[in-house]
Amino acid sequence: MALVLTQDEVMLVDAAKGLLSREAPLGMFRALRDSGDPLAFDPALHRRLAASGFVAPNVAEADGGLGLGASAAGLIMEQAGHVLAAAPLLSAAMAAGLIGKTASKAQKDTLLPSLITGETTIAAALDETARHEPSVLATKATRNGEGWLLSGSKTAVIDGFGASAWLISAEFEGTIALFLVEQAAAGLEVDKVDAVDSRNYAKLSLKGTPAMRLGDGDAGPAITAALDLGRALLAAELLGICDEAFDRTVAYLKERRQFDRVIGSFQALQHRAARLYARLDLARGVVLAALRAIDADDPEATWLASLSKSVMTKLSRDLLVEAVQMHGGIGVTDAFDIGLFVKRGRAAGELLGDDYFHTERLARDYWRL
Amino acid sequence: MASHDDDLSGFREEVRQWLEQNCPPSARNVPQNADNSFWGGRNAVHGNEDRKLWFERMAQRGWTVPSWPQRYGGGGLDASQARILAEEMRRIDAVNPLQSLGIMMLGPALLEFGSEEQKLEHLPKIARGEIRWAQGYSEPGAGSDLASLQTRAEDCGDHFLVNGQKIWTTYGHKCDMIFTLVRTDPQAPKHQGISFLLIDMADPGVEARPIRQLSGNENFSETFFTDVRVPKANLVGVINRGWDVAKYLLTFERTTMGSSGSGAQGEGLDQAALRLFGREGLAREPGLRQEIAEVLIGTWSARIAGQRLFDQGKAGAISPFSPSVLKLLATELDTRRTRAMMALGGFDHLDPGGSAAYKWLDAPTNCIAGGSNEIQLNILSKRALGLPEA
Numbered sequence: 001m002a003l004v005l006t007q008d009e010v011m012l013v014d015a016a017k018g019l020l021s022r023e024a025p026l027g028m029f030r031a032l033r034d035s036g037d038p039l040a041f042d043p044a045l046h047r048r049l050a051a052s053g054f055v056a057p058n059v060a061e062a063d064g065g066l067g068l069g070a071s072a073a074g075l076i077m078e079q080a081g082h083v084l085a086a087a088p089l090l091s092a093a094m095a096a097g098l099i100g101k102t103a104s105k106a107q108k109d110t111l112l113p114s115l116i117t118g119e120t121t122i123a124a125a126l127d128e129t130a131r132h133e134p135s136v137l138a139t140k141a142t143r144n145g146e147g148w149l150l151s152g153s154k155t156a157v158i159d160g161f162g163a164s165a166w167l168i169s170a171e172f173e174g175t176i177a178l179f180l181v182e183q184a185a186a187g188l189e190v191d192k193v194d195a196v197d198s199r200n201y202a203k204l205s206l207k208g209t210p211a212m213r214l215g216d217g218d219a220g221p222a223i224t225a226a227l228d229l230g231r232a233l234l235a236a237e238l239l240g241i242c243d244e245a246f247d248r249t250v251a252y253l254k255e256r257r258q259f260d261r262v263i264g265s266f267q268a269l270q271h272r273a274a275r276l277y278a279r280l281d282l283a284r285g286v287v288l289a290a291l292r293a294i295d296a297d298d299p300e301a302t303w304l305a306s307l308s309k310s311v312m313t314k315l316s317r318d319l320l321v322e323a324v325q326m327h328g329g330i331g332v333t334d335a336f337d338i339g340l341f342v343k344r345g346r347a348a349g350e351l352l353g354d355d356y357f358h359t360e361r362l363a364r365d366y367w368r369l
Numbered sequence: 370m371a372s373h374d375d376d377l378s379g380f381r382e383e384v385r386q387w388l389e390q391n392c393p394p395s396a397r398n399v400p401q402n403a404d405n406s407f408w409g410g411r412n413a414v415h416g417n418e419d420r421k422l423w424f425e426r427m428a429q430r431g432w433t434v435p436s437w438p439q440r441y442g443g444g445g446l447d448a449s450q451a452r453i454l455a456e457e458m459r460r461i462d463a464v465n466p467l468q469s470l471g472i473m474m475l476g477p478a479l480l481e482f483g484s485e486e487q488k489l490e491h492l493p494k495i496a497r498g499e500i501r502w503a504q505g506y507s508e509p510g511a512g513s514d515l516a517s518l519q520t521r522a523e524d525c526g527d528h529f530l531v532n533g534q535k536i537w538t539t540y541g542h543k544c545d546m547i548f549t550l551v552r553t554d555p556q557a558p559k560h561q562g563i564s565f566l567l568i569d570m571a572d573p574g575v576e577a578r579p580i581r582q583l584s585g586n587e588n589f590s591e592t593f594f595t596d597v598r599v600p601k602a603n604l605v606g607v608i609n610r611g612w613d614v615a616k617y618l619l620t621f622e623r624t625t626m627g628s629s630g631s632g633a634q635g636e637g638l639d640q641a642a643l644r645l646f647g648r649e650g651l652a653r654e655p656g657l658r659q660e661i662a663e664v665l666i667g668t669w670s671a672r673i674a675g676q677r678l679f680d681q682g683k684a685g686a687i688s689p690f691s692p693s694v695l696k697l698l699a700t701e702l703d704t705r706r707t708r709a710m711m712a713l714g715g716f717d718h719l720d721p722g723g724s725a726a727y728k729w730l731d732a733p734t735n736c737i738a739g740g741s742n743e744i745q746l747n748i749l750s751k752r753a754l755g756l757p758e759a
Contacts, residue, residue, distance in 0.1 A: 003677035004684045265757045270750035278694040285677035286670050363662040367639040369651050
């Protein structure tokens with residue numbers, strides 16, 4: 001599909017932008033952060049976003065969803081990045097991907113409708129290491145009559161605190177399998193983890209925890225696909241974060257006066273800003289290409305997901321440090337908003353693999369260097 | 370929609386068959402670079418008889434300039450058809466039948482600004498490779514500050530009298546004619562006294578002296594004009610409005626430089642790394658391996674940008690700043706790629722006759738030409754970002 005937005009997508013972006021700016025302006029995120037609310041998002045907002053079709057738009061039509069794919073989910077994430085909307089959109093889209101690819105019809109019918117309406121939240125718990133390394137899988141599944149028991153631990157569980165259920169990867173007799181663990185399950189400990197971006201993360205500890213298996217085959221490919229979807233969506237969110245931080249910075253360059261002129265007239269700052277503009281323009285195409293490839297089931301999709309996450313993580317790191325620097329002293333105060341983008345950018349870059357991870361993944365597995 | 374797609378697949382089939390029948394084997398798998406391209410011109414030299422035949426067959430169909438109108442010697446193809454032709458030529462690795470600044474630059478300028486007489490006079494000769502064109506923009510005192518150019522064209526009634534000097538004239542010593550920017554009103558503000566003039570380099574008073582570059586190649590000349598008489602009919606567009614033509618043309622030059630630098634042609638850096646150094650070598654030197662991976666990421670991103678530009682073109686939604694963005698990023702990437710290639714070959718790539726050294730020494734040229742990359746940054750900061758003058 002073409003690397004330009006369709007008319008429907010342009011309308012979707014406008015709708016998302018409108019709703020988010022009305023219902024979730026940046027000040028709402030700041031207020032939420034300051035309130036110390038352990039959930040770190042507003043369930044009412046999440047349901048309003050869901051009512052407009054912005055939660056898990058990638059659920060297939062056959063499964064009762066909108067069937068708009070990764071592209072729509074990514075465009076919404078990009079807009080959410082502009083206002084730092086704290087809603088479990090990423091976890092919902094990843095859960096939709098995992099359930100769609102592994103679950104039985106009956107399981108889908110149980111899980112997906114309330115996910116789409118925002119009544120439930122389901123978090124994917126796939127990471128076991130502080131630095132993202134999905135090949136590490138120590139969590140074990142054992143048979144328990146007709147059911148299953150899980151033992152192990154998970155970390156960096158996105159939107160994992162207070163979730164209705166978790167999708168958990170575990171090893172069973174040499175294959176990778178996917179399980180659903182519900183909120184009140186025995187032997188489950190969920191700890192909230194604080195992070196610089198004040199969003200919702202959890203660590204899970206599982207000690208003989210009862211679980212339901214999704215599907216019965218090797219869940220490895222579905223997990224990789226969900227990780228790739230998550231990576232491309234985070235890249236899209238980072239694009240929104242970077243666009244917003246950059247626009248605010250350029251506006252500041254036109255407004256702040258020193259030496260009797262606006263500082264944006266200095267070529268040293270102009271050229272740095274222009275370089276960021278050029279890199280943003282290039283990255284925009286890369287992010288869209290990754291989303292399109294996922295929707296087309298392109299065999300290159302997994303590599304494009306890594307490309308997009310690598311490019312956006314690196315760009316966001318460079319751009320956000322420049323955004324602070326060009327704002328001068330005010331940029332390092334908590335009261336000023338640019339720092340909120342810096343913090344979320346750092347976390348979104350880290351989650352599901354940063355540029356070092358994805359550059360290495362491409363070098364080793366794609367180019368075979 | 371479906372019927373248009375059907376038409377296109379029929380067109381592709383037709384093109385494929387025609388190319389199979391008409392592109393001789395020796396016109397395929399030829400490394401595409403400036404040296405073994407056919408540039409046309411009054412003293413044209415063909416690589417061999419097969420390639421001459423290939424060029425003539427392509428020119429016959431107007432496919433040396435596929436998207437120009439047929440009445441000017443072009444193929445009359447729309448953007449999708451032209452892309453299909455390019456894809457099918459790439460599929461069989463057919464050599465570009467005709468390379469020229471006439472195609473890349475003067476043609477688009479004449480199509481936009483030229484009179485009907487000028488189009489009929491010059492475009493078919495470009496399409497048929499009869500005239501090889503040079504570009505006369507830069508001067509010793511007018512590089513990045515191009516609009517300060519001093520070459521004068523004095524109005525002498527039925528002709529202009531041209532005096533001055535150009536530099537960095539691409540292949541000026543091998544060209545037949547030159548399109549130039551000349552000052553026609555020395556009193557006017559510098560952007561407003563410039564005109565776009567076509568000059569025959571065989572005319573008395575024109576002299577081109579080649580410049581030897583770092584790579585040892587002579588791709589440019591200094592070009593001197595001493596009392597050269599140029600017919601009035603050779604003025605393109607409105608007098609003293611030549612800067613409009615120049616700006617329009619420069620975007621073509623940047624787009625070309627932005628896409629040629631994407632490393633699409635020939636062996637990829639990944640294959641070269643494995644061939645020259647191997648996985649074991651790369652594992653011993655993680656810094657070099659990392660650099661190669663980063664260049665490959667940039668190359669892939671640039672290729673996506675090229676695809677996006679094409680899609681935006683079809684949708685009529687091209688950003689006016691894309692040429693500057695791509696020129697800047699692709700030429701810088703090219704310097705990194707050529708440096709990585711030098712490193713991969715180690716001592717062997719220090720060979721001044723080798724292609725690695727040649728490309729490495731040539732790469733900085735594109736960061737300077739077509740408006741230096743610093744000029745592109747100025748364009749982006751002033752026009753795309755709206756940042757004020759100092």
